[in-house]
């Protein structure tokens with residue numbers, strides 16, 4: 001009935017329709033977005049370690065060399081072309097913390113998009129850690145009530161594997177309770193207001209993390225996920241591409257951090273029992289990048305590999321390749337030589353439609369020209385794959 | 391392309407029949423040394439894929455842990471409790487023949503971050519016993535936990551341990567005892583490298599395998615080729631070019647990447663619906679016939695050096711991994727044909743080894759002969 005049932009089966013599949021209605025989408029593309037991200041928690045809890053691994057290509061063991069952060073270490077991380085994270089890595093020694101809460105209060109806590117708060121699971125003084133946390137949340141609610149909060153219960157590798165989950169759940173429950181308390185305090189402090197302030201409902205997410213495994217990528221992918229501009233456009237385009245090339249899964253990675261920016265999964269792909277596969281892929285590819293860098297002697301932030309192919313007999317095929325300037329793409333698909341070759345060509349042909357990931361796009365004069373043309377793939381691309389369903 | 395593998399399938403060897411009884415002895419690896427020197431950690435990391443950091447939670451070993459490893463050969467790995475001295479035990483007499491009777495290697499683990507005098511003394515006693523009763527056992531000393539030690543310090547320790555052993559043995563009238571030393575750590579590739587060396591000594595007709603790989607490198611213009619045992623990432627043979635830790639590391643990590651992808655995307659059954667659709671119009675062909683190669687194959691181009699890496703599954707246990715010369719990715723079709731031929735030779739080699747057929751194995755020259763269409 002609908003056109004796309006046969007779409008994938010055609011060697012000539014071209015993601016033309018990925019793009020249907022793109023002139024509209026195009027007009028909605030947002031400009032560069034800046035986000036203030038606070039990274040807080042007690043000294044030694046692992047803040048700078050995580051940031052260095054995710055954004056600066058450190059290996060986990062390299063973090064042993066990090067010294068305590070003095071005051072605030074500010075960095076501007078370019079994530080994709082149109083998102084800049086202003087990362088405030090706030091040194092966690094007590095004197096600094098007190099300072100953030102007093103003298104620097106407005107400066108630190110205004111305009112915050114995201115607060116990432118790190119607890120060291122091995123910390124001996126849990127009560128004190130929590131008290132500080134409550135103060136920080138109060139300050140945040142006061143100045144940036146819209147901010148999202150991510151709490152990372154960190155260094156989970158130090159906990160016996162069998163009790164990790166339980167330990168995390170127990171700690172998470174306490175943190176949730178304390179968060180509610182902190183918000184409550186803020187309400188009580190302003191009784192003189194005539195109208196009660198709208199109930200603050202903090203958007204709080206908790207993760208168990210360790211720099212020694214993939215859990216780090218799971219947490220940070222969630223953190224950046226909501227910050228990425230034009231997410232719905234990316235998702236629509238990926239869906240069209242996935243259907244057109246008959247893929248089972250497509251993952252889009254940011255090139256430096258290898259965090260998953262967006263993903264698409266077919267109905268068959270949804271049956272994959274490995275729920276942790278996205279962070280696992282980030283972890284695998286990133287450590288592979290380190291291996292390559294060591295082997296070739298090129299800097300870790302350089303582009304380390306271009307084309308990767310893997311065909312597992314009649315079970316599945318996959319390939320990963322540099323996609324746009326700021327991204328890598330990984331495609332997992334059914335087996336078959338012809339299907340594979342055509343998918344590779346089509347992914348290459350689809351690059352221009354994702355150009356906006358590399359920076360703010362100035363709408364071309366010819367309104368959406370860039371998106372409409374059928375890419376020439378050498379496969380005679382006119383096969384009209386109507387993805388716009390019936 | 392489509393038919394590349396069909397050819398091989400038709401005249402290729404049948405997969406080894408697992409029901410054929412193994413008449414061969416199973417080489418045995420005996421892990422011994424002081425307690426907390428790292429024996430159980432080594433065995434868990436290498437043979438059970440335990441992440442190294444989780445060895446912190448291992449409990450002390452109370453009795454001999456016997457593992458059996460089903461791979462291209464069957465191995466046994468015995469992990470001994472450190473506190474028991476089998477040669478001088480007041481409570482119990484060990485059946486030495488039962489321990490050392492089989493062909494194999496004694497792996498003596500010494501903690502390089504700890505005082506090792508007692509370990510060395512016990513090792514000396516052990517060597518003396520073995521040299522008298524069981525001289526067929528290879529003696530391999532792992533100077534272990536060298537992560538965190540400087541290169542100079544590692545070599546100092548190795549020199550010191552070597553001298554202490556050789557001196558003691560020659561005092562006992564044993565000159566040039568065949569003792570091998572390896573610097574190891576579970577936190578990097580060194581432990582897998584060391585096991586590779588240990589195991590290679592136990593493979594019958596290793597020279598033939600090496601010749602096959604050397605030949606492959608020549609015909610395909612590979613820089614280096616390894617035959618890996620996929621489950622353990624131990625390499626059981628390589629070509630004759632000089633040892634190179636860097637290329638072993640990258641090839642071994644490549645195997646890791648492939649293992650992970652295989653698990654995540656290749657280890658669960660697809661639905662019948664999915665298959666029906668893919669085999670229906672317009673393909674109208676079983677999936678098996680839509681692929682060019684029935685075994686796993688993979689390739690990757692490293693960006694800067696433009697040196698591709700390729701991997702090809704040989705059988706359930708083994709994979710061929712090679713680093714290719716710059717710019718050879720374009721020649722992949724011809725390379726694949728050559729690889730097919732060598733893989734076939736390898737399969738035959740292991741079948742013969744397994745079944746202990748006395749038929750002479752094909753010489754390496756015959757195996758990899760089809761000329762790679764060069765230039």
Ligand SMILES: Nc1nc2c(ncn2[C@@H]2O[C@H](COP(=O)(O)OP(=O)(O)OP(=O)(O)O)[C@@H](O)[C@H]2O)c(=O)[nH]1
Pocket residue numbers: 041042043044045046047048049050063064065066067068069070090091092093154155156157158209210211212
């Ligand atoms: N075991 C373990 N150690 C970790 C982990 N994350 C970080 N560390 C170690 O913790 C130590 C302190 O880490 P830092 O990142 O410098 O801590 P910080 O939170 O930035 O500290 P301040 O800058 O003083 O606030 C380092 O030695 C890290 O190697 C983890 O997940 N597990």
Ligand SMILES: Nc1nc2c(ncn2[C@@H]2O[C@H](COP(=O)(O)OP(=O)(O)O)[C@@H](O)[C@H]2O)c(=O)[nH]1
Pocket residue numbers: 423424425426427428429430431432444445446447448449450451472534535536537574575576577
């Ligand atoms: N730094 C370091 N520690 C290691 C290494 N191998 C093992 N260990 C640690 O040594 C301790 C004792 O290990 P275990 O395997 O139980 O020793 P066994 O008594 O010889 O079996 C554990 O805490 C391991 O984590 C290594 O290569 N480097």
Ligand SMILES: [Mg+2]
Pocket residue numbers: 047048049067068069089091092
């Ligand atoms: Mg810091």
Ligand SMILES: [Mg+2]
Pocket residue numbers: 429430431449450451469470471472
């Ligand atoms: Mg033990």
